[in-house]
Amino acid sequence: MSHRLFSRLSQLALLGAILAAPLPAAAQTKNLEWASGSPGGAWFTQTTGVSTLVMEAIPDTSIRVVPGGGKDNPTRIQAGLSQIGMGIDFLSAAAFKGEEPYKQKHDKLRTLGSTGVDVYYMVYVPVEEKRSLAEILADPKLTIGVTAPATSEHLTLQRALEFYGNSFAKIREAGGKVVISSYGELIQGFNDNQFNVLWTAGEIPSGLASQIVDGRRKVKFASFPEELQKNLSEKYGYSRGVIKAGTFPELQSADVSVSSMGNIYLVSSDLPEDFVYGMTKAIMSNRSRLANIYQAMGRYDPALAAKVQPVPLHPGAEKAFREAGFVK
Structure with missing residues (x-):
């Protein structure tokens, strides 16, 4: 084998290893998708506003809000199509367990708790x-x-x-x-x-x-x-x-x-802990701005939000709530 061919093969092997390696946390959260609800509905307004708060708090993060719904958002997250989504308590619990109307367990579902909106x-x-x-x-x-x-x-x-x-x-x-x-x-x-x-x-x-x-x-x-x-x-x-x-x-x-x-914030278990920690802190620290995004969101209370767990809290959210004294 010629030296030039060996060198080229080595370069290709190195490139393949780089592509196969897990992305660093910063790259994993560079471009995210947030599944909301029907266009023109309340969830679309809420996700657009809250995603802006998160992007302000976490530099170099881009969040794209897309249409979705309470029934389909858990499946979008499980499949990796969306990394964040709005969820409904009883449907998210059913998805996590693989109960009707879902055909398999959605084990990647995690939450930041309640949005404060019933x-x-x-x-x-x-x-x-x-x-x-x-x-x-x-x-x-x-x-x-x-x-x-x-x-x-x-x-x-x-x-x-x-x-x-x-x-x-x-x-x-x-x-x-x-x-x-x-x-x-x-x-x-x-x-x-x-x-x-x-x-x-x-x-x-x-x-x-x-x-x-x-x-x-x-x-x-x-x-x-x-x-x-x-x-x-x-x-x-x-x-x-x-x-x-x-x-x-x-x-x-x-x-x-x-x-x-009840409405909850859903996230994928694949999201890094530091990102979800920052996202949860951004929501908590901007409580006074939530009602300006959507009036019903003004009822958000992190002490109550942390207790609403139809699916497990993401470790990043748990860390933020514990640090603030809402989880022991």
């Missing part, structure tokens, strides 16, 4: 609607709008329909309609009478509710029947919530009992 299912119907939500959901000729399959709203609607012996397929076969779209298009379609029920989830206060109140159609909230709440709670781990009377005066005349859920 989310309530908000179902809008015309003010002239006299039927209960149970009767509405059992109707095969139902016309309803909901967000994309990646979202918790979509999954929860499927579960609610199934509980009452209905489904998307049955509705379409009977001449009903299921409109699946983004929040903006759903609101417009609802106001234009393209469908009669709008199935959403939102925080208090809710920007989406405000948009609907400002629309052309007079609508109200529909309460979740007790038997539906019990099924969602016992079978899937949903929480129960109440939209207190007076919260949205134009949409309710009394308390509205609904199913609810």
